[in-house]
Amino acid sequence: MSNVIRNPRNGCALHGALQTVQEINGVVPVVHANAGCGVINYLANGGASSGTAKYSGFSVPGTAAQERHVIFGGASRLREQIKNTIKVVNGDLYVILNSCESAMVGDDVDAMTKEIVEQGEPVVDTLIAGFNGGTHYGYEHVLTDILKSIDNVKKSEYQKNSKLVNIFGIIPGKDPYWQGNLDEISRILEGVGLQANVIFGATGSYEDLSNAKNAALSIVFSRWGEQPAKLLEEKFGIPRVIRPSLPIGVEGIKELVASIKDVIQLDEDKLLSFIQKEEIYEKNLLRRVRDEIIENGLSKKAVIVGDEEQVIRIGGFLTEKLGVEITAAVLTDALKKDEEHETQNDELLKHISNNVYKSVDQKDINDIIRGSKPEVIFASALETRVASKLDKPLVEISYPIVDKLIIGKTTVGVKGLVTIIEDYFTVNREFENAKRDRLVKELKNETGNNQWYEKEDSYSRVRSNKGLYIRKQEFSVSNG
Amino acid sequence: MSFLDERKALTREKRLSSLSHFHGTLEGLIDETSGEEIKQRVRTFSQIHIDETINAFEVLSKIEDAAIIVNGSVGCGNIGLINAGENFNWYSTNLVERDTILGGDDKLREAVLRANEEQHPKAIFIIGTPVVAINNDDINSVILELEDEVGVPIISIYTDGFKTKTPVTGYDIVTHSLLKYVVDKFVEEKEDFINIISFSESIEDIEAVTENFEALNINYQVIPRFSSIEDIKAASRARATVVLNPEEGEYLAKELEEVFNVPYIASEAPIGFRGTKKFLLKLATFLNIEDKAIKYVDEIEEELTKSLTKDLLADKKVFVDASFSRIPAYARFLQYLGGTIVGIGSPFIDLENRKQIGKLDFLSKGTTVVIGNGQYFEKANAISKGETDLYITEFKGGSFAIDEGAAVVSTNKIETYGFKGVLVLYDAIVKALRFVEKADVEESIYKASWKRRSGNWYVKQEVS
Incomplete structure (x- = not known):
């Protein structure tokens, strides 16, 4: 596999750390890097809109390191920035994020953090540099680093809560539906008598970080949540449940609950009643769309592209519930060699597809899609082009999803199952309608003089009245 | 003297003494910029902002037949996602820790060969990033080695992300490379078209200007944004050049004039009625179609004035945050609508911007001025202190001003250029005033103690 990446969809470790930290209420990220490093993450995520956090984009404090800091070191600039951030920006916890430059220059970030912590300020840091890994790595490591140090800077009581469950492995932004998915996990856990410690988003906060040590259990929903859960197990004896994916549908919920029951006791009556309600709801909805599935032929051959967790969850649902045949699956978060994680999902993936690939390179992905002859593609906005070339519908399920505002929708649990069916049906119907329109136009073409063509580019070119090229957006019509 | 003699473009600080750190009054700014150079300053607290690598990537990514390689860590290459969903491919060399040691x-x-084989581009651009600059990787030897094999120009864009505080330097670096390696050097005859230089305008803004060209039967090509390598090559054959935003495109226009004898018709940005009128009439005078242009403009003026309510902003205090070249046009228009400009913000100012400062003589000398890329904390300070009613910004993420008590107009996704832009902007103001009545005001992310302080607290004289 090539080292070079065409159309990289994953950012660096700094990006992962930044988009993780900025989604925790009360936490202020401080980026020690040149001015644009953090902004790239903001702009890259900008098309895939799930709104913006309070401390994100141009509001993020950062050292905006200059040449002199590269030559002479940027530690003193960092010291100045931390001190002044505390004076300017309201925050309950400040997290210093490191970068390629500061790692290459060798700035002593730890010493600067220690100095300010000694003054009683709530500051922690992470030393991972951009080139140490991707977004997923950044999420996992910054979370682990914060949990390692939080007790030193935010004193809180150690008081076990037998209902509290830490949630790890859902990466804000990287999972386009992260907020809705956290909400749905919370709803499910609440339904079976537990309480989710979500940390991120609308219902989470910095306090959840301190509270994580009091949990009865940590649930890890993708390999990228293993490290923080492992740390809490080693430090506070909190058991871990490692799941291959977030749950989808009642079956998924049942499997999740069974694995929780292996570790902690649940109220059986409450559990049964909750599952029963979910079952009735799911059955009813699946019954309602049966005709649509049959009439629209939704049991198609498909390719799925996304993070391993998404492929397992959504791919599994498509095959098990809709009769979709996954001709190929591409994992976009897999490492060539993963020595850090215990998760091993090869067997599970084999059940989803006989052809499972690992790649983030657009050429590889396009070639796999072409070679798999799908009728429908479940992937990201980066597959728009190949889908259009193959003239197949594209259901966007993985990062990046663009031109859609996703702030509360979920693709998890019974509600998530509904989202996926709705999206699949809508895309398929729009695709068929467009095809029908095209056929009508073609028919008119054959009978009239209008000749239609569609240029591959977003901006096609037509001749101006003077014979020079100018640009027009969208389609162009040529009258002969 | 042409700057093309230099191996690479000078930073805006070196070429035009640009300043990105200032917080004071208009009077102070006039004073600051009146000498032969502008004193540099720094901020001891700052917020992250665009750098020149982002600007360079942004404009190059809109050249339809160019291939782009971001030579750096995978995160730097992630910038390509700004075009996700479009017909656009780019490459990241995906440098990891090992590469920072071994090069x-x-x-x-590998990236150059792949880009050539997979994209069949007319030119390949390699964008430099911090990791490569610190590592001092030898880009040129790779170019020399592969250029013959590849058969199209391979052009190094000497960005690094930390040598300039003025991101517009990214456009200068691209300009320098295009002039040096792409634009046709030997032109026998000029052709009947005008270069319209655009670096950052949206397709809608460009269309709002070019519709006037079409109405006046003026042939044109837009470069470098939304162009092709052939269009850029042809730039030296144009009859003249106009620029949509002087502080971004003037460097290219002036070099085309000096090196390739393509006259530059300097004007202000075609924003607002007066700005657009001046822009078109200057060009029309050059093309000897003044009468036709005046007739066209008069007709539009009559229509436009019918649609505007002059007291829309009566008693409203306004803060305008925009590229400095566009500030006079915005300020004039907002004042026309009855508003009082109490503050202006801009990413940078350089010696060339003195032209625009001169055009702000209708503003109070005590108007607050914040010069800085982003730096919303200082703008929050100014907006809250000045009890500003309306914050109008060209930049992303302006909603912070709602928490400081102002209505927010964002021109980020609307067209503001041309005659059309006048109505669009007017409409955006109406919507903003409507929304602010309903919007939830949250606690500011900035401490009250900061907002009581002098806004220039963290701006210090640079000590070299």
């Missing part, structure tokens, strides 16, 4: 030349070689 990333092999990966760059």
